[in-house]
Amino acid sequence: MNNMNQNNGMQKRMLIMTLVVFVFFIAYEFLVLKPQKEAKEAQAKQEQVTQAKSTPVEGMQETDVSGNPIDMSKSVESLSSKAIATQEIISVIKTAKNIIEIDNKGRIAQVTLLDTIYKDEEEHQIKLFESNQLRPLEVRFADTNINSKAFKVAAVASKSELDVKNQKQELIITQNLGETVLTKKFTFYPDGHYDLTTTSTNGKKFFITNGFRPNVLADMYADHGAMAKLNDGTLTIIEDGDLDKNENLTGAKFISNFDRYYATVIYNFEKSLAITLMPDNDGNPQGFIHGGNSITFSGYAGPKNFKDLAALNPELTDVIEYGWFTFIAKPMFILLQFIQSYVGNWGWTIVILTILVKLVLYPLSYKGMVSMNKLKELAPKMKEIQAKYKDDKQKQSMHMMELYKKHGANPMGGCLPLILQIPVFFAIYRVLLNAIELKGAEWIFWVQDLAEMDPYFVLPILMGASMYIQQRITPNTMQDEMQKKIFQFLPVIFTFFFLWFPAGLTLYWFVNNVFTIGQQYYINKLFEKKRAAKK
Template sequence: MNQQDNGMQKRMLIMTLVVFVFFIAYEFLVLKPQQEEKAKQAQIAKEQSQNAAPQITSNVSPAAQPSSEDMKKSISALSSKAIGDSEIISTITTAKNIIQIDKLGRVAQVTLLEKKYKDEEGNQIKLFEANQLRPLEVRFANADTNEKAFKTAYASSSSKVDATATEQKLTLTQNIDGFIVTKDLTFYPDGHYDINVKTSEKQQFFITNGFRPNVLVDMYADHGVYLKLNDGTMSLTSDENLEKVESHTGIKFVSNFDRYYATVAYNFENSLQVSLMPDSSNNPQSFIHANGDISFSGFMGPKNFNDLKALNPELTDVIEYGWFTFIAKPMFTFLQFIQSYVGNWGWTIVILTILIKLILYPLSYKGMVSMQKLKDLAPKMKEIQTKYKDDKQKQSMHMMELYKKHGANPMGGCLPLILQIPVFFAIYRVLLNSIELKGAEWILWINDLAEMDPYFVLPILMGASMYLQQKITPNTMQDEMQRKIFQMLPVVFTFFFLWFPAGLTLYWFVNNVFTISQQYYINRMFEKQRAAKK
C-alpha cells in the first residue's frame, strides 16, 4: 500500500483504540469511584440509622427474635430508597405499580409490580431515592408563600386507592393560611395519571416531574432530561452538563430518565413551559410553569415501547436512541415484529442479525473482494514503493496504474465498512435501550438479556470469533507494530464486553460468525481462481 493508504489505516487504528480506551478509563476512573462513594454514603446512613435504633439485648428469648420478614423490613428501612410510613398520606395501587404520596403532596416513591422488574437483591424495583427532588412538588414564585408551603401538610381524600381495575380519583388539599392549593388526580390501571393543580388565588408557581429515576445509570446510555418541542424536535440535557437555568416554551413532554426508566409529564393539547435548573452537581431538574391553574398527564416507570405507544404514539420519542434514531426506531419496530412471531427475544436478535447481514452482503462482498485483490497485489506494490522510494509522485502514479489494471480499489475495504457503521450503531442503541429485554430468557444460563452474561460465555465466544475473523481476513498492513496492536483488539473487546448486556453481546457474536462464513467463502473463491491461473 502507498503511504496515503497506510496513514489512513493508522488513523482508523488510533481512532478505534482511543474510543475503547476512553470507555474503559471512564468505567474505572469515573463510574467506579462514583459507585464507591454512593456505597460509602449508604453505609454511613445505615450506621447512623442503626445507632439511632434501640439496641437488642442478649437476654431476648428465641420466641421474641425477629422473623425473616421483620429482618427484610428492617433492611428495607435502611435503604436509600425507603420512605418512612409517617411521611405517607396516600397509597395508590394500580395494575403496574404502587404510588406513595407524602404529606407535601409529592410522589414519594413508585414501586414497579411486574415480576420482571426486580433489583439485584430480588426486590421489586423502586424508582426514586428518598432525598431527591420528587414528582408533583410545587414551588411558588412568592418566597413567603413558598416557605409556608413547605411547612404545611396536605390533606388527602383517601389514604388508600385501588386503581388496579378501574380509574380512581384522589384529591390533595393544602391550606396555607387560607390560601388553598388543590391537586385533583386521576390514576389509571396502566399506571399513568392525569392531574389538575389550582390555587384559590392566582399565583405563579412551578410543579416538577421530579429528578430522574435512579435505577440504572451507567456509561453506556444517556441519562438526564429529554424535551419534545411543538415542532417535533428533541432537546437532550445530560446529567452534569447544565451550568445555568434554561427556559423552554412550546413543550409537548418533559422526561427525566435513566437508561430504562423515566418520569414523564406531557400535554399534547396545550403545550408546557419548562425551566431546567441545575442542582449542585449540574444535573438538570425540570419545573413546569403555571399561573393559578395547570393540567397535564404523567407517567413514571419503564420506557416500554408498547406501553408508551398505548398512552400516545408521540410518547415513544421518550426512548432516546442517539444520533442514529432515524434508523434505530424503524429497526426496533422490525425487531418487535420478528419477536411477535418468534416469541423469544434471544432468537429474535439472532434472526435480525442474520437478516441485516444478508441485506448488507453486497457491501461486505465488495469490501472483502477488494481486500483480497490488495493482498494479491501486495508484492507488486512493495516493488513500486522500493523502486520509487525517492519520488513520491511517480510512486503514486504507478500505484494508481496498478490498481486500475487489476480492478482494485484501495478504499474498497474501508468504504463498505463506513457505510455500515450507522446500521451497527443503530442496532447497538436499540439493544442497549430496549427494556423489553429485561427479564427475557435465552438458552440455559441466560436469564436476562438486559444483564451481563453471568458466566461470561458470550463475551468469550465473541472474543474468540473476533480472533478467528482476524486470522482469516487478508491483512495488508506492512507495519509490524500495527499488526501487533490489531492482534490485541479481540482481547480488548472481550474485556469490554464482559459487562455488556447479554443481548448486545449475542448480536455481536452472531454478527462475527456470519462475517467469518462470508470471509471463508470469499477466501475459497480466490484460492480456486489462483489455482486455475497456475
C-alpha cells in the same frame, strides 16, 4: 493521492482509526467514566446532605426537598433509603402496573413497579424514588408566606386507598393554606398513568415539579438526566452534572427525568408547558413547570417500555433516547420489536436481526472482502514496482494506479465498507443498551437476563475466539510489523471489555463475527478457485 505509499498509508491509517474508535469508545467508559462514578459514590457516603447553590425561579420560595423552606434540593449522591415513613402517606393507589403513594404534601412519594421482571438485586420489587429526593408534583408558591405554610399544613385526601386495577378512579387532594386553597384533582388509570388538574384560589401563582429522576440504574453506560420535547419537534437533553444555571423552556410538549431504564414524565400535547430547568448543587437538572393559578397535564412514572409509552401517545416514545444515532436506532428497535412479536424470545430476535443487518450490508462487505483479496494477490507486483521506482515517487504512483485499474483493485475498498458500518454498530449498541424490554429476558439456559453481563463469560469468550478466527482468515496487506501486532492483540482487548457488557450486545457481536467469518471464507474460496483455474 500522489503515490503508492500515500495510498497504502491512508488505507492503514483508516483501518487503524476505525479500530481505535471502537477501542477508545469502550475503554473510555470502562476506565474513565466508571472510576469517576465510583469515586463520587464513595465521597457521597462520607458527606451529609448538601445544600443547593442554584438560583431559584424568580418569585419562587426556596425550599429543601424534605419540605423545609430553605434549600432548593439535595445532592443525588446524598440520597439513601427508598423507605417512606408510613405517617407521611395519605393515599395509596393500586393500579395494574404499579403502586403510587401520595404523601401529606400532595406529592408522589413513591412508585413501586408490580411486574415481576422489575426486581432489584435483593429480589424486591423496584421502587423508583429515594426518600429524600425532590418528589414529583411538589408545589412551590411565588408568595413566600403561602409557600412556608404549604410545607407545614398537611394535605387531605378524599380517599386513603384506591383500587384502579380494572377501571379509572378519581382522587382529590386538598390543602387549605388560609389565603388560598390548593386542590389537586387526579384521575388514575389501570395502566399506571394519571391526569391531573391543579388549582389555587385567589389567583395565587405556583410552580409544580416533575421531581428528580428515578434513581434505579444510573450507570456509566447510558445517559441520565432530563429531557424536554418542544413544539417544533426538537429535544432538549441535559445530562446529570451538566446544568450550571437556570434554563427556561417555552412551548414544551413533555418533560422527562430519566435514568437508564426508568422515567418520570409530565406531558400535555394540547396545551404546551412552560418549564424552568434548575440545577442542584451537583449540576443535576430538575424541572419546574409554571402553573399560574391553574394547570392541567398528564403524568407517568415507570419503565421506558416502548409499547407502554406509545399506548399513551406515540410522541412519548421519544422519551427513549438513543444518542447520536437515534435516526437509525429507533427504526431498528421497531424492527427488533416486530421480530420479537413473532419469535417470542429476545435472544433469538437479536440473532435474526443480526443476520438481517448482515444481509443488508452484504454488498458493502462483499466489495471490501474482494478488494482485500485482490490487494493480497497484487502484493508481489506492488513490491516490484516499489523496488523498481523507489527513487521516482511520481512514476511509482503512476504504475500503481495502472496496476489497480488493470486488475479492478481499490486500495481504499477494504476499509471504507467497515467505516460505513460503524453507525450501524453504535445504533445497535444504543438500542440493546437502552431497551428495558431485554431486562429479565432469557435466551438459553445460562443467559437468564440479556440486559446483564453473561455470568459465566461464555459469550465474551466466544466473541473473542470468533474475532481471532475472523482475523486469521482475512487477507492482510500490512507490511509494518508493529501494525500487525496491534491487530493480532485486538481480540484479547475486545474480549476483556465485553466481559462486563450486556449479554444481548455481546450476542449481537458474536453472531455478527460468525457470519462475517462465513462471508470471508466464501470469498477466499472463490479466489482460490480463480487462482487454480489460471494455473
